[in-house]
Amino acid sequence: MCEECGQRPATVHVARRVNGHQTEMHLCAQCAMEKGEIGPLMQSPAWMLEQFLAALGGLGVGSPGPAAGSAAGPAAAPLMPPGRAPGGGRCPACGLPFQEFARTGMLGCAHCYEAFRHELGPAIRRIHGAARHVGHRPPDGPAPRPSAGDRPLAAAPGVGASGAAASPETPAASAGPQEPAAERVARLRAELQKAIAEERYEDAARLRDEIRALTKE
Amino acid sequence: MSALDAPGNALSSWMRGDGPSSDVVLSSRIRLARNMRDAPYPPRLDRAGAEAVVARVAEALRGWTDESGRPLRVVRLDALSPLERQVMVEKHLTSPAHVRQAVGALALSEDESVSVMILEEDHVRIQCLAAGLQLRPALDRALRLDAALAERLPWAFDAEWGHLTTCPTNVGTGLRASVMVHLPGLAMANQIPGVLMTLSNNGMTARGLYGEGSESAGNLFQISNAQSLGRAEGEIVQRMEEAVRQLAERERSVRERLLNQMGEALKDRIWRAYGVLAHARRISSAEAMELLSLLRLGIDLHILPQLDAKVFNELIVATRPAFLQHLTGQEAGPEERDVKRASLIRAALRRAEARAS
Numbered sequence A: 001m002c003e004e005c006g007q008r009p010a011t012v013h014v015a016r017r018v019n020g021h022q023t024e025m026h027l028c029a030q031c032a033m034e035k036g037e038i039g040p041l042m043q044s045p046a047w048m049l050e051q052f053l054a055a056l057g058g059l060g061v062g063s064p065g066p067a068a069g070s071a072a073g074p075a076a077a078p079l080m081p082p083g084r085a086p087g088g089g090r091c092p093a094c095g096l097p098f099q100e101f102a103r104t105g106m107l108g109c110a111h112c113y114e115a116f117r118h119e120l121g122p123a124i125r126r127i128h129g130a131a132r133h134v135g136h137r138p139p140d141g142p143a144p145r146p147s148a149g150d151r152p153l154a155a156a157p158g159v160g161a162s163g164a165a166a167s168p169e170t171p172a173a174s175a176g177p178q179e180p181a182a183e184r185v186a187r188l189r190a191e192l193q194k195a196i197a198e199e200r201y202e203d204a205a206r207l208r209d210e211i212r213a214l215t216k217e
Numbered sequence B: 001m002s003a004l005d006a007p008g009n010a011l012s013s014w015m016r017g018d019g020p021s022s023d024v025v026l027s028s029r030i031r032l033a034r035n036m037r038d039a040p041y042p043p044r045l046d047r048a049g050a051e052a053v054v055a056r057v058a059e060a061l062r063g064w065t066d067e068s069g070r071p072l073r074v075v076r077l078d079a080l081s082p083l084e085r086q087v088m089v090e091k092h093l094t095s096p097a098h099v100r101q102a103v104g105a106l107a108l109s110e111d112e113s114v115s116v117m118i119l120e121e122d123h124v125r126i127q128c129l130a131a132g133l134q135l136r137p138a139l140d141r142a143l144r145l146d147a148a149l150a151e152r153l154p155w156a157f158d159a160e161w162g163h164l165t166t167c168p169t170n171v172g173t174g175l176r177a178s179v180m181v182h183l184p185g186l187a188m189a190n191q192i193p194g195v196l197m198t199l200s201n202n203g204m205t206a207r208g209l210y211g212e213g214s215e216s217a218g219n220l221f222q223i224s225n226a227q228s229l230g231r232a233e234g235e236i237v238q239r240m241e242e243a244v245r246q247l248a249e250r251e252r253s254v255r256e257r258l259l260n261q262m263g264e265a266l267k268d269r270i271w272r273a274y275g276v277l278a279h280a281r282r283i284s285s286a287e288a289m290e291l292l293s294l295l296r297l298g299i300d301l302h303i304l305p306q307l308d309a310k311v312f313n314e315l316i317v318a319t320r321p322a323f324l325q326h327l328t329g330q331e332a333g334p335e336e337r338d339v340k341r342a343s344l345i346r347a348a349l350r351r352a353e354a355r356a357s
């Protein structure tokens, strides 16, 4: 429920880092717009980076991205996997300290992705709503791994609570028992178009999240 | 620099005012972010490392030609004056972040529709521009250049996360597709917040092109995809084109409605804007943008039959502070700039009317 008006469902989750303190707000679209929290700022590169850093810092804040509307609310567990001291370590190749990356969001070299893989995985999934590249590959680029390669990422704690993280290996599980997944997606897409045309943004956001969860590779 | 060899040429070919849906969509842009796996990323490059990256990318670009068979010209940033760099930014050929780099270079095609930023936030950012709503052709051109570079440079690529960019917000395709749209009707009808919300709900972001945040000078907005991972390049672009086509449809219907409802009042506003632009002796950048937006609306609604869309596209670039300064060839104070700007606009309108008659 929206913290501002207490009347409409909260579909916009805003993470902020002010003077080193993490804060979060859960607002309905209307209140968010009135408070200037969405519109041009939402989904902008700066906003995405802010959300990314918040996720990296272990704050379980949903976003208007695909993770929104899922079970991952303020109570979600920190995204850092257990058994790894958060903020420890450096990239062995370029020497970038994880702490510095967590502050700037900028990586130091290609190997940083391997060095910080466990921290990066959930945060990448949170802002992109996806965990797997689809599309062009360079000629020398490695082929996609079999989907079992996802397991460590999909099983990361904190993400497991999110509906959007429905295990990619079992897409059939997300389809309703009576309605085939493809038909359900088509129906939801039509409803989404209608909701957008009628400017029912809360409905649109919910439908979009449902579609994303269903079409997750 | 071709942009600077021809002073007074504010218009790259992709800004000439034609192309699909050009009554709403001024231009389309594709950007692909790429890095090499065997070199530190720009934030951790020292000077020697940065020079080495510039040299490798420049070498890899050698021999590549665009569709008309012309090569890219590589210019080091430190070979450009601060003013020239600012002009490049105002013409959208590079970014403010890029021209701030101590070491870097820009490769540019002759028609300025293809550019490669070397050492921006990433080692390489390929950029392709096209007039009107043409994201797909721009994407194809960018991927063609990417494929050529990938044969010579070891792109940092991961089976799971795709292209490994400096900032993980760009990971995957490394693609940012953008369109520049002119939305005077939706702005007049106070529908911009709703539009922004709809776009945001569909994984897109919009910002005022010249203003700060939600402020937009001249009702110009840039719309881009937010997420770069999890969808193929073609799908990202197709979804954007669909959304932008719908947006253009909505803008057109609002314009028609405004014309029906306001009638003479709207025509009066447009002719007054024309009157000021055609005769003023001093005009600020902000006022010029506001009036030029009305002028363009008048052109699209056939209220100002003596003008064409090209004059608007030319003037929104030519009246920017650095370009203006570049045109006048001198360091001008704000007051002097306002005088120059007014004179430049008057001359451009006279030329446009001569073209039409």
Ligand SMILES: [Zn+2]
Binding pocket: A002, A003, A004, A005, A006, A007, A008, A027, A028, A029, A030, A031, A032
């Ligand atoms: Zn509310």
Ligand SMILES: [Zn+2]
Binding pocket: A091, A092, A093, A094, A095, A096, A107, A108, A109, A110, A111, A112, A113
């Ligand atoms: Zn590294």
